[in-house]
Amino acid sequence: MNAKKRLKSLMGRAADAFGLLTRDFSSTMVIVTFHRVNDQMEPDGITCSAATFETFCRFFQAHFKIMSLHQQIAGCRSGQNTAGTLSITFDDGYRDNVEIAAPILRRLGLPATFFVVTGFIGTDYTAPWDAHLARPPQWMDWNHLRSLRDQQFEIGAHTDGHIDLGTAEPAAIQADLARCRAKLQAELGAPPRLFAYPFGGREHIRPASVELVRQAGFECCLSSCGSVNGPVADPFQLNRINVGGWFETPHQLGMEIMLRRA
Numbered sequence: 001m002n003a004k005k006r007l008k009s010l011m012g013r014a015a016d017a018f019g020l021l022t023r024d025f026s027s028t029m030v031i032v033t034f035h036r037v038n039d040q041m042e043p044d045g046i047t048c049s050a051a052t053f054e055t056f057c058r059f060f061q062a063h064f065k066i067m068s069l070h071q072q073i074a075g076c077r078s079g080q081n082t083a084g085t086l087s088i089t090f091d092d093g094y095r096d097n098v099e100i101a102a103p104i105l106r107r108l109g110l111p112a113t114f115f116v117v118t119g120f121i122g123t124d125y126t127a128p129w130d131a132h133l134a135r136p137p138q139w140m141d142w143n144h145l146r147s148l149r150d151q152q153f154e155i156g157a158h159t160d161g162h163i164d165l166g167t168a169e170p171a172a173i174q175a176d177l178a179r180c181r182a183k184l185q186a187e188l189g190a191p192p193r194l195f196a197y198p199f200g201g202r203e204h205i206r207p208a209s210v211e212l213v214r215q216a217g218f219e220c221c222l223s224s225c226g227s228v229n230g231p232v233a234d235p236f237q238l239n240r241i242n243v244g245g246w247f248e249t250p251h252q253l254g255m256e257i258m259l260r261r262a
């Protein structure tokens with residue numbers, strides 16, 4: 001662990017001992033993102049081990065009221081205070097989500113939402129960000145997604161082609177969103193309601209794209225801007241924190257949340 005991360009981890013542990021983390025979290029609505037939970041791969045910015053994932057989940061359980069993303073959204077839409085809640089999400093649709101993460105979530109009794117790139121599902125496509133890997137990880141197929149759905153997990157949309165909604169033409173965005181929705185509807189029997197945009201930085205979306213997401217029929221639009229949300233948030237302006245691999249310990253994450261809000 002590098003020195004900065006270790007220091008923040010120690011500060012977070014001290015803050016936790018004095019109850020400061022719980023007090024700080026009680027005024028935020030947090031959405032965390034993971035990508036891969038995989039012991040066969042080296043940890044990196046989007047990969048963590050099964051043990052690390054479980055450690056984070058137990059920290060979330062101890063410090064937040066964990067609810068499903070759609071419960072948080074319902075709270076936002078009705079103007080309810082969602083402070084102190086946290087939801088767990090996954091992006092892209094890696095196969096380890098169903099094979100490794102889902103059993104851990106079930107064992108701990110935790111809900112989660114899986115945002116999938118419909119064009120990747122059931123293919124052996126290698127994403128550009130995985131091109132350097134000797135053995136690129138596999139995607140889920142539609143049976144995996146039906147299994148997650150049947151286990152009461154939520155399936156959300158993450159576009160059909162992992163396009164950049166900050167630069168794509170409006171017509172291309174509309175066509176991609178329509179394809180993505182049609183595939184999810186056909187394969188899972190219901191249209192998706194939840195949407196997280198690819199890449200997730202502020203530069204990867206424009207207000208006009210958010211409007212297209214709304215017009216396509218989605219109920220929310222999530223970034224990966226690395227921030228938390230206020231207790232009464234706009235469902236189309238929700239921030240998420242990418243946890244998997246990025247933060248080495250839950251206390252480091254807790255300290256980062258505190259510092260970013262300070």
Ligand SMILES: [Zn+2]
Binds near residue numbers: 158
């Ligand atoms: Zn993605």
